[in-house]
Each structure stands twice: as structure tokens, then as C-alpha cells.
Amino acid sequence: MNGTKELVSILLVDDEPHFRQGIRTLLNFYNNSSGVGFNIVGEAASVEQALKLTTEQHPALILLDLELPPEDGITALHRLTELSYKGKVLILSGHQQDDWVFRAMQAGAWGYVFKDQLATQLHEAISTVINNKVYLPPEVATGFFRLFHYYTGQSLTAGNGIQLTEREREVLNWLVQGASNEQIAKHLYITVATVKAHLTAIFEKLGVASRTQAIVKALKMGLVCS
Structure with a gap:
């Protein structure tokens, strides 16, 4: 049994390739330093791509940006609800206004992390959400x-x-x-x-x-x- 770890399937949704690369780097670091492993099953740059990959891959967790031109992450959350998505959604956003947090949580997100805090908060946020708890850091x-x-x-x-x-x-x-x-x-x-x-x-x-x-x-x- 030693050497095996639980794998959490993750879908990355962000329209910036460099940002997705940064998340992959962080997740790889977590894979090497924690008892839970993260398996990226797909990447999407738009709402439609995210919905398609969700239907195909059934990820346990979606890391979702709120800026996905021509739509936004709130639209994605509503569409995921319509698809009866059973996993969790964690918002990674540059939007720090109260109303964005409110709308995202009201639409079904399990947590919200500001992008400039990812290095210190992402691992805790993911761990909290996959354990069926809401994650909101103090500043959020x-x-x-x-x-x-x-x-x-x-x-x-x-x-x-x-x-x-x-x-x-x-x-x-x-x-x-x-x-x-x-x-x-x-x-x-x-x-x-x-x-x-x-x-x-x-x-x-x-x-x-x-x-x-x-x-x-x-x-x-x-x-x-x-």
C-alpha cells in the first residue's frame, strides 16, 4: 500500500496559457510534497470548452477563472448546475470586489481565492474544498x-x-x-x-x-x- 496516494482529478479553466502553466507547476509541487495527488485531466480557455471537458472527463474539482471571454465564470457555474455536475468548483480570480465573491458563491462555487494569493492559499483551498468544506480566506x-x-x-x-x-x-x-x-x-x-x-x-x-x-x-x- 505504501507509495500510493489518492488522486484528485482536476480541470483547469482559464484563458491565459501562462497562468495555467503556473497552476500546473504548483500542483506538481504539491504532488511531490503531500499525501494527496492531483491529476490534471484537461485544460479549457472558454466556457464551452470547460463544459465539453467536464462532460467527457467528470473531474472531481474545477479550478475556474471568472474572466472567460466572451462569457464569464458565473455563466460557467450556472451551466455546470444545468449539467448536474457533481464535483466541486474553486474560483481563482483577479476580481477582488465583494459582489464578484457574492455572485460566485451564490452560483454554487465552493471557494474563492484571489490570484495574487495562490502561492500561499491554493493547497489549503483545494484540500478544504475536496473535503466538502467551504473555503474563504479572511480577506475574502x-x-x-x-x-x-x-x-x-x-x-x-x-x-x-x-x-x-x-x-x-x-x-x-x-x-x-x-x-x-x-x-x-x-x-x-x-x-x-x-x-x-x-x-x-x-x-x-x-x-x-x-x-x-x-x-x-x-x-x-x-x-x-x-
């Missing part, structure tokens, strides 16, 4: 929450119809802060199994199917404060 999360709280002020009435127990609200608050099931359990002095049971109930009440969707909906409806 601050603006993300700020914008969601703006929308919360317009949406509080809608949230009144969601009846969460006090414990479910506590679990949801920790979820929004990016805590893992294990961390939530530790904070609330309950078991991981209990956390999972609460999350199942929360997802059902919110009408969502993932942690990302739950975070987006909870913040948008004013169900949590942070």
Missing part, C-alpha cells in the same frame, strides 16, 4: 459577509418562516464561520453524529443540499449573525 470572507448582511437587511421577513431550534441556530452559526463538523461538535460539546443530524434537519428546513447552499441561504435570509 470579510467582504463576503459584509455584502450578505446588506442583503439580510432586505430579507429578514423571508427568514421568519424558517423555524430552527436554538441548537440548530448554533450549529448554523458555526457552519457559516467555516467550522468543520468536528469543530462544531467541540464548540457545542456534542458528538459529530449529533452535528450531522442537526445539519440534515437544517438542510431540510432550508431546502438546500450542500453546506455552501446552506451558508448562502442562511446569510441571505438573516438567519444568523456574525
